[in-house]
Amino acid sequence: MTALFEMKSLTKNYWQTETQMECTYLFSDLTATIDSSERIALLGKSGQGKSTLLRMLALLDNADSGEIRFNGVQAKDMDTRVWRMKITYVAQQAVMLPGTIEENLKTVSKLHNETFNDKHAQKLMKDVGLESIDWAKKAADLSGGEKQRIALVRSLLLAPSILLLDEVTASLDQQSKAYVENLLIKWSEVEKTAFIWVTHDLEQAKKVSERIWYMENGTLAVDCKTESFFEHQHSFSDSVIL
Amino acid sequence: MSLLALTFTLLFVVITMLLSVWQKLDLEKDIAIGTVRAAIQLLAVGYVLQFVFQSKNLLFIVLIICIMIVVAAHNAAKRAKGMSGVVWRIILSIATMEILMMGLLLSLQIIEATPQYIIPLSGMTIGNAMVACGLFLTQLKRETESSKGEIETLLALGATSRQAVQDVLKRSVKFCMIPTIDAMKTVGLVQLPGMMTGMIIAGADPVEAVRYQILIIFVFTSSSAITSMMLSVLCYKNLFTKDLQLKKWSE
Numbered sequence: 001m002t003a004l005f006e007m008k009s010l011t012k013n014y015w016q017t018e019t020q021m022e023c024t025y026l027f028s029d030l031t032a033t034i035d036s037s038e039r040i041a042l043l044g045k046s047g048q049g050k051s052t053l054l055r056m057l058a059l060l061d062n063a064d065s066g067e068i069r070f071n072g073v074q075a076k077d078m079d080t081r082v083w084r085m086k087i088t089y090v091a092q093q094a095v096m097l098p099g100t101i102e103e104n105l106k107t108v109s110k111l112h113n114e115t116f117n118d119k120h121a122q123k124l125m126k127d128v129g130l131e132s133i134d135w136a137k138k139a140a141d142l143s144g145g146e147k148q149r150i151a152l153v154r155s156l157l158l159a160p161s162i163l164l165l166d167e168v169t170a171s172l173d174q175q176s177k178a179y180v181e182n183l184l185i186k187w188s189e190v191e192k193t194a195f196i197w198v199t200h201d202l203e204q205a206k207k208v209s210e211r212i213w214y215m216e217n218g219t220l221a222v223d224c225k226t227e228s229f230f231e232h233q234h235s236f237s238d239s240v241i242l
Numbered sequence: 243m244s245l246l247a248l249t250f251t252l253l254f255v256v257i258t259m260l261l262s263v264w265q266k267l268d269l270e271k272d273i274a275i276g277t278v279r280a281a282i283q284l285l286a287v288g289y290v291l292q293f294v295f296q297s298k299n300l301l302f303i304v305l306i307i308c309i310m311i312v313v314a315a316h317n318a319a320k321r322a323k324g325m326s327g328v329v330w331r332i333i334l335s336i337a338t339m340e341i342l343m344m345g346l347l348l349s350l351q352i353i354e355a356t357p358q359y360i361i362p363l364s365g366m367t368i369g370n371a372m373v374a375c376g377l378f379l380t381q382l383k384r385e386t387e388s389s390k391g392e393i394e395t396l397l398a399l400g401a402t403s404r405q406a407v408q409d410v411l412k413r414s415v416k417f418c419m420i421p422t423i424d425a426m427k428t429v430g431l432v433q434l435p436g437m438m439t440g441m442i443i444a445g446a447d448p449v450e451a452v453r454y455q456i457l458i459i460f461v462f463t464s465s466s467a468i469t470s471m472m473l474s475v476l477c478y479k480n481l482f483t484k485d486l487q488l489k490k491w492s493e
C-alpha cells in the first residue's frame with residue numbers, strides 16, 4: 001500500500017549570495033512518510049528550516065534535490081494547484097487579504113467557484129473561539145491572534161488531505177490555544193486529515209501529535225511515536241531544547 | 243522664427259552654463275551634450291517631418307510611428323530590468339493602443355487623415371503611453387514585493403497565477419492612471435499644456451487650440467488606461483515560474 005505522503009532525500013541548500021560560492025545545505029536527506037489522518041508535530045530549534053520544509057511541501061519553495069509524493073504521485077507530475085489544495089500551508093505569519101473577515105473566509109469558495117457554506121464556516125469560527133466577531137470588520141484591523149485563527153479557518157474550508165501548520169497558535173492566549181488544539185485533533189479524526197504541526201511548545205506537541213519529527217543539525221534526527229519521544233527525551237542529543 | 247533669433251536662444255544655455263560653473267554644479271558637460279542632442283534631434287525631426295508631409299506617402303507615416311513605438315518601449319522597459327521579454331510586451335501594448343486610437347480618431351473623422359495630424363498626435367499619445375508603462379512596471383515591482391505574503395497566501399489556497407495577482411495588477415493600473423487623471427482635473431488652471439501654447443504662438447485661434455487640447459487630454463487618459471491594462475494582461479504570467487511560484491525579481 002502506498003503511503004499518503006512520502007518525502008525522499010529532500011535537500012535544501014542555503015540561499016546563496018553572489019560572493020559565497022561553497023554549497024552548504026540548510027538540511028539534507030530528509031526522508032519520511034505520513035499515513036492518512038496521522039498527526040505529526042515537527043520540532044526543532046529556530047533556524048533549522050522547519051518553515052522552509054513546510055513551504056517546500058506546499059510547493060512554495062523548491063527542493064534542491066529529492067522528491068515528494070502524494071498518494072504515490074510525484075509533485076512534478078501533478079498540477080501544482082491541485083497539489084496545493086490537497087497539501088495546504090498555513091503560514092507562520094498570518095496574512096489577511098484585503099477586505100473584510102467575510103471576504104477572507106469566502107476566498108476559497110471564490111477561488112474555486114464553489115458555493116460558500118455559511119453554517120460550516122460559522123461552526124468553525126465558533127470552534128476557534130471567534131463566535132461573536134463581526135464578519136463585516138476589516139481584516140487588516142484584527143489582532144494577531146484573531147488573524148491567525150481566521151487564516152486557519154480559511155485554510156480548513158479548503159478541506160485538504162494534509163495541513164501544514166506553521167506555529168499557528170504562536171500568538172494565542174491559553175484558552176484560544178486549547179480551542180484550536182481541540183478543533184484540529186477532532187478535525188483530523190473526522191475529516192481524516194493528516195497534519196504536520198510546527199511548534200516550539202512541548203506540551204502542545206505531546207497533546208496534539210501521534211508522532212514527533214525532530215530536526216537537528218540539518219537532518220531529521222528523530223522520527224518516532226510521541227510517547228516514546230517523551231519517554232526517551234533525555235537520550236536525544238543533550239536534550240531537546242526548543 | 244528666423245535663424246538669427248534661433249541662434250540667440252543659445253544665450254539661455256550660456257546662462258545655465260555660467261550658473262553651473264559659478265555654483266560648481268559640475269553639470270557643464272551634461273548641459274553641452276544635452277544642448278547639442280536637443281538641437282540635432284529636433285532639427286532632424288523637423289526636416290524628416292517636412293519631407294514626410296510633402297511626400298504624403300503612407301509608408302513613411304507608418305515607419306515613423308513604428309520607430310516612435312520601439313524607442314518608447316525600450317525606454318519604458320528600463321523600469322523593469324530583470325523581467326524577460328518585457329520590451330515586446332510593451333511594444334504590443336502601445337501598438338494596440340495606437341491602432342485603436344487612430345482608428346477611432348480617423349473613422350469618426352475627429353481629425354483629418356493627413357500626416358500633419360496623425361504624426362504629432364501619435365507622438366504625444368505614444369509618449370504618454372510610455373510614461374504610463376514605466377509607471378505601471380515600477381509600481382508592479384513594488385506591489386509584488388510588498389504583497390508577497392498576500393500572493394503566496396492565495397497560491398497556497400490553490401489560486402491560479404491570475405487570481406493570485408489580480409489585486410496587485412489592479413492597484414498598479416490605478417496607480418499609473420493617477421497622473422493623467424490629475425492633469426485632466428487641473429489643466430488650464432495649473433499648467434498650460436505645451437501643444438496648446440505652441441498652437442497659440444504659431445498663430446492659431448486660442449479656442450481652436452483649446453479644442454485640440456481637450457481632444458489630447460481625453461485621448462491621453464484612455465491611452466494610459468488601455469496600454470497599462472493591456473500590459474498587465476501580457477505581463478502577469480511573467481511574475482511566476484512555471485511551477486507557479488513567485489519569481490525573484492532580479493536587478
Ligand SMILES: Nc1ncnc2c1ncn2[C@@H]1O[C@H](COP(=O)(O)OP(=O)(O)OP(=O)(O)O)[C@@H](O)[C@H]1O
Nearest residue numbers: 014015026044045046047048049050051052053092
Ligand atoms: N527566502 C530566504 N532567503 C534567504 N534565506 C532564507 C529564506 N528563507 C529562509 N531563509 C533562511 O533559512 C533558515 C531557515 O529558516 P526557517 O524559516 O525555515 O527556519 P525555522 O526552522 O522555521 O525557524 P523558526 O522556528 O524561527 O520559525 C534561516 O537561517 C533563514 O534565514
Ligand SMILES: [Mg+2]
Nearest residue numbers: 050051052092
Ligand atoms: Mg518557522
